[in-house]
Amino acid sequence: MNVLNEWAFIGVFFAIAWIFPALPIVASWFVRPHKPNALKKQTYESGVETVGDTWVQFKVQYYIYGLVFLVFDVEMIFLFPWAVAYERLDWFAFGAGFLFIFLLTDALIYAWRKDALEWI
Amino acid sequence: MLASLFALLIFPAGLFVLVNGLAYHWIDRKLVARLQNRVGPRWFQPAADMVKLLANEEVLPTGVDARLFTALPVVALAGALAAMIYLPIAGLPPLYNFPGDLIVAVYLLSLLTLCTGLAGAISKDRFSIIGATRALTQLFSYEAPFLLALLGPAFAAGSWQINEIMAYTSSQWLILTQPVGFVVALIGLMGKLEMAPFDTPEAETEIVAGAMTEYSGRGLALFLLGREVELVGGLTLIAAFYLGGINNPFDYALKTLVLLLGVAGVQTLMTRLRIDQVVGLWWRYGALLALGQWLLLLGQRMGT
Numbered sequence: 001m002n003v004l005n006e007w008a009f010i011g012v013f014f015a016i017a018w019i020f021p022a023l024p025i026v027a028s029w030f031v032r033p034h035k036p037n038a039l040k041k042q043t044y045e046s047g048v049e050t051v052g053d054t055w056v057q058f059k060v061q062y063y064i065y066g067l068v069f070l071v072f073d074v075e076m077i078f079l080f081p082w083a084v085a086y087e088r089l090d091w092f093a094f095g096a097g098f099l100f101i102f103l104l105t106d107a108l109i110y111a112w113r114k115d116a117l118e119w120i
Numbered sequence: 121m122l123a124s125l126f127a128l129l130i131f132p133a134g135l136f137v138l139v140n141g142l143a144y145h146w147i148d149r150k151l152v153a154r155l156q157n158r159v160g161p162r163w164f165q166p167a168a169d170m171v172k173l174l175a176n177e178e179v180l181p182t183g184v185d186a187r188l189f190t191a192l193p194v195v196a197l198a199g200a201l202a203a204m205i206y207l208p209i210a211g212l213p214p215l216y217n218f219p220g221d222l223i224v225a226v227y228l229l230s231l232l233t234l235c236t237g238l239a240g241a242i243s244k245d246r247f248s249i250i251g252a253t254r255a256l257t258q259l260f261s262y263e264a265p266f267l268l269a270l271l272g273p274a275f276a277a278g279s280w281q282i283n284e285i286m287a288y289t290s291s292q293w294l295i296l297t298q299p300v301g302f303v304v305a306l307i308g309l310m311g312k313l314e315m316a317p318f319d320t321p322e323a324e325t326e327i328v329a330g331a332m333t334e335y336s337g338r339g340l341a342l343f344l345l346g347r348e349v350e351l352v353g354g355l356t357l358i359a360a361f362y363l364g365g366i367n368n369p370f371d372y373a374l375k376t377l378v379l380l381l382g383v384a385g386v387q388t389l390m391t392r393l394r395i396d397q398v399v400g401l402w403w404r405y406g407a408l409l410a411l412g413q414w415l416l417l418l419g420q421r422m423g424t
Contacts, residue, residue: 014198014202016125016128016129016134017197017198017199017201017202018194018198019129020134020135020138020197020198020201021193021194021197021198021342022194024170024174024338024341024342025194025338027174028174028175028178028337028338031174031175032174032175032176032177032178032337032338033177034177035177036179036180038182040179041179041180041181041182042181042182043181043182043183043243043244043245043334044181044245044247044248044328044333044334045245045246050244050245050246053244065257065260065261065399065403066260068260068403069260069261069263069264072264072407073263073264073267076264076267076268076271077223079271080223080271080274080280081280083271083274083275084274084275084278084279084280085278098418101411101414101415101418102415104411105408105411105412105415108403108407108408108411109408112403112404118396118400
């Protein structure tokens with residue numbers, strides 16, 4: 001099988017997929033009004049002016065979930081080839097995979113017990 | 121060349137998916153409305169909404185990055201549409217496949233949420249950034265179990281190519297042998313799409329419209345279209361894997377609509393969860409259920 005051809009197809013579709021968002025944009029260019037003013041362009045807020053920047057440090061729980069997700073997701077991608085080649089595996093490879101899933105479950109329960117999944 | 125261009129642009133990918141998405145969005149709204157004893161919108165309502173949004177003026181708020189602000193909805197819709205060529209839309213075999221396209225399709229389907237998160241983060245608006253962090257946190261907790269639930273059929277079929285998995289699932293309904301995986305996949309899809317009980321990232325009563333607060337006109341329209349396309353894609357994927365494959369257009373309509381009915385039922389039955397409940401629920405029970413299903417599958421395999 002020609003791998004290069006397969007990936008070229010994705011490139012073609014991405015190029016074509018741009019057309020669908022682009023068409024409404026061009027169409028709306030002609031019909032929509034365009035009268036910006038400073039008052040209209042204000043940041044949405046409940047009646048008062050927005051003060052300061054939003055790029056501040058906050059929400060530590062987000063970071064913890066991010067870490068748990070990263071570990072989990074990467075391990076899952078490792079599981080895919082193993083699961084697909086399952087029929088052709090010998091006992092050692094099977095045992096390694098089983099241990100891997102066991103550790104994954106164990107780590108999840110550990111994170112749970114350590115309150116890493118709590119919303120602080 | 122012309123035939124493949126037609127297949128990409130009009131049917132089954134491209135325009136057909138957009139129309140299909142609008143139709144499914146209407147069916148979903150109508151079902152929820154009827155279940156709540158309301159009349160519900162008329163059949164052209166989602167299309168009329170799109171036309172109205174496109175005719176609106178696009179306001180570019182102060183303090184945002186103009187290029188990213190316009191580009192993100194486009195990327196979101198393009199990503200969702202690109203995922204469609206790997207899925208058996210309308211009961212036809214996928215337009216294109218290669219070994220491992222399941223991963224690519226799932227990745228492209230989660231592009232929309234990433235774009236939503238970024239769209240909220242580039243704005244100066246408080247509601248947007250709260251919505252963005254919520255959307256991303258929810259992505260973190262729903263993505264992994266969803267992938268794990270799709271791994272079950274891949275494991276049973278011994279392949280990670282969508283049409284090969286479908287060839288296997290056509291002969292047997294995996295919902296009977298892997299019911300837990302089916303539930304995890306369907307709830308995971310609802311969480312990924314931020315549908316009713318899991319719509320904390322855009323909770324109107326708390327944070328206006330979440331990450332979408334600053335969007336108006338075409339940006340909002342493109343994000344909504346992207347979500348509808350993703351709904352079609354996700355339902356197709358789950359029906360193909362768990363409900364005995366999709367072999368013809370009739371199969372496609374019937375199975376995805378049954379799934380949509382189930383989704384509408386969950387939307388009506390449950391009230392919106394708090395963000396810590398949404399995330400906590402799925403990291404604890406969703407992930408554990410999916411892993412448990414996996415160990416069960418392995419045990420079954422060892423037994424035979």
